[in-house]
Amino acid sequence: MRSRSNFAIKLFAVLLLLVTACNRQQSETEINEADAQELTIEKSGTFMGKPYELVEFPNGAWANKTLQTDYKMFKVPLSSNFIKKEVAKIADGIYTINGLFASYIPVIETKNGVIIYDSGTSPEIGRQILKMLETVTEKPVIAVIYSHSHYIFGSSAIKEKYPNAQFIANPRLASNLASGQGAGSVFPEIGPLLNSGLVQQFHMMLPREGKDAPFGGFISFPDFSGFVRPTTEVTEGQVLNIDGVDLQFFTNFNVDSDDQLLVWIPSKKIVLNNAFWGFMPNMYSLRGSNFRDPENITQALFKIRDLGTEIMLSTHGTPIVGKQAVKETVETYADFYNFVKDQTLRAMLLGRAPQDLGKFLKLPQHFRDAEYLCETYGPLETFAEPIYHHGRGWFDNDAANIFKLTREDEARNLIKAMGGPDRVVQLSDQAIKEGDQMWALKLINYLYVTEPTNQTYRTKKAQLLYQLGMVLESQNARSWCITQAYALTNKLALPRLVLPDEIVNNMNPTTLLTQYKVRIDPEKAGTTNYLLAFAVGDGKKVGLHCRFGVVEFIDDVEKYGQAPNATLTMSQTSLVDLFMNRKPVGQILSEQGNAVKGDRKEVENFLSYFDEIFSPQVNQAIPVVKK
Structure with missing residues (x-):
């Protein structure tokens, strides 16, 4: 059973520290700035046969000129955080703080x-909200409603x-924060993988x-210190009366998280929501978050x-006033x-295959003309394939694809068929x-897959990614392309x-070990049948039971029907060190306060069966090239 401890509630919000973690990763892998290579693009030209023009935004960012006008709904330049800073009066007693x-x-x-x-993304934002609120009313805040788990940290x-003040939320909100599901992963075990995607998706490793x-308002992560736990959790259709005003809550709609609260205020004919955004919604997030069901939205x-x-x-779209205007807007959306x-x-x-779907979608003109459907966040071309996979899985109905080649084998065979590496470079x-840069990128990527430390291939791939990102x-896609171009050129x-x-550091032993167990290497484990108990702090003994390459987490060893082969008594700090592969196993076992009851060599050997996924040598999305 997955733990939802109070300590673990920090898991999502402190993603603010992702950049710090990435900076530490850089120091551990010793990037040599002298080896960095420059990436270039002309301010005007053609890409994929289409002309483009780049313009400079106030922060110095270069981006496609169309972006000066494509965030049509907001009526302000992108550089101003999407929205003009003001308190806007919508109707008597109705405002938005922007x-x-x-x-x-x-x-x-x-x-x-x-x-x-x-309430915003930090305590400072919360204070600014109050300061701006005081310009229109002296009344106190009596209730804060959490739309979803992303903007509640002021x-x-x-x-x-x-x-x-009352703090009102969907009952799933607190548990989502507790389980570390803020990045949207289906399985908590792969949360660190999605965290890396968050870093790449929002320009976090790139210059400010x-x-x-970033070509617009920088999207940062919230400051957990500003979170206040809900005082009231509401259910689907529930009505609360707050200071004489009835509010009805709807909890079953999942937009970009499953802890949304849509609120209806019948006396004022107002809806508060996060279902309508002011731009084309991200139906799929490149970081790999949960499936966003179009039917539910x-x-x-x-x-x-x-x-x-x-x-x-x-939450994201400009206010819409008038029954007919609301109807037309939400229907189009x-x-x-x-x-x-x-x-x-x-x-x-x-009969179309998954890889065909992005090009299959052709938006009718009335969608293109809608000011709130500009393609400036997630790329439309990526939205269809997840629906395919959700509907029928990965198989495309072609029997030739039931069994697949590895990426490396496919690349090697194609390179050979094209006449060797030099010929592939020429074709690229x-x-x-x-004017077919996408095919050029695909070709050079075959070479990169077979030899990822070859700097010639890396540089050519990086240059194409950089140009693609810029136009x-x-x-989202821009940040992914430029971030990986930086890594490929040793920046x-x-x-x-x-x-x-x-x-x-705030994950308890249950959370740590339930996620650690998936790292077992079955070839190393072989026919092992071994139960290792862990005694961490004053908590109950938990354990990992490996049976022929599969590990079961044992929630209470004392109640388990088999005696442990050994018991490892250790501190919480040492367990985290083991989990994060910060030190050799032997060193961890030898540290003061840690003890092994049983055969120490067997314990050390058993723990060697688990992949050291966080070691600097292993944890590289793009291999670091050292001279």
Whole structure:
């Protein structure tokens, strides 16, 4: 059973420390800045046969000129954090606080106080919310409603000033934070892999200024110190009366997390929501988060319509006022979700393979014209394939693909068929001249896969990725491309796994060992049948029982039907060191306070069967090349 301890609640919020963890990874792998290579692109030219023009934003970032206008709904330059800093009056007693971060804070004034929807990303943002709120009302904050688990970390500042304020949330919110599911992984064991994706998705390892900086408002991670646990958890359809105002809560809609709260205020015909964004929604996140079900999200949008909403206040989208305007907006937005889903299913029925789907989707013009469906966040081309996999799995119905070659074997065979590495380089260079940079990238990637430390291949791949990232409109894909281009040209070390100290140091033994057990190497373990008990601190003894290459976590060794082969008594710090592969196993066992009851050599041998995934030599998404 997965632990949901109070300590572990820090797991999501302290992703703020991801950058620190990546910086430490760089020092461990000793990147030599003298070996770094420059990446170049002309400010105007053609890419994939289409002309582009790059412009410079106020922070020095170069990006496609279209991005000056494509965030149409916000009516402000991207460099201003998407939203103008102001308190906007929507109607009598209805406001939004804008521009403090890449989101809106809806405000509902009641007779004796105010209700706000979310609290920002840090205590400082919370204080700024209060300061801006004071420009329109002197009433106290009596309730904070958490839209979902992403923008709730300014609450400590609000609670400090208004200790009697109510904090309302979906009942899944606290448990999601406790299980470390903030990155959206289906399995907690691969959370560090998704954390690395978060780093790459949001420009975290790239400069904050200069041509490679984010082209708009920087998306950072929240400061956990500002989180206040919910005082009230509501259920689907529940109605609460707050200072004479009825609010109805809907909890079953999953947009970018499954802990959403959609709120209906019938007396004011207002909906508070996170289902409508002011740009094309990210139906799939490149970091690999949970499946975002278009059917469920469209149900949320239709709920907003069917309630008769006259004012729609959204976490990311600008306020929409007027029943007809709300209806038309949410229907178009829902139609976009359904278009992507239905056309994906249509393509499947027509026999299209997963890799064909991105090019199959052709948006009708009315979607292209909608100011809130600009393709500036996630790339449309990536949305269909996850629907295919969710619907029928990986198999594309072609019997030739039931059994697959490894990437390396496929690349070697193709390189041989094309006439060898030099010929592949020539073909890649020729593709660039012909304006087919994507084919050039694919070709050079075959060479990279077979020889990832070859700097010639790395540099050519990096240059293509860099140019691709620069001309893209999608800020997510841009960051992935440029970050990996940096790693390929020795500007940074890119870890495959990221797990900051502040997270792992607060994971209890159950959490640590249930995630550690998946690292067993069955070839090393062979026919081993061995139970190792762990006594950590004052807690109960837990254990790992390896049976022929499969490990079972034992929640209580004393109640288990088999006596342990050995018992390892150790500190929490030592268990974390083992988990993070910070020290050799023998050194950990020898440290003061740690003891082995049983054969020490057997224990050390048993622990050697587990992969050291966090060691600097292993934990490299792109191999570090040292001269």
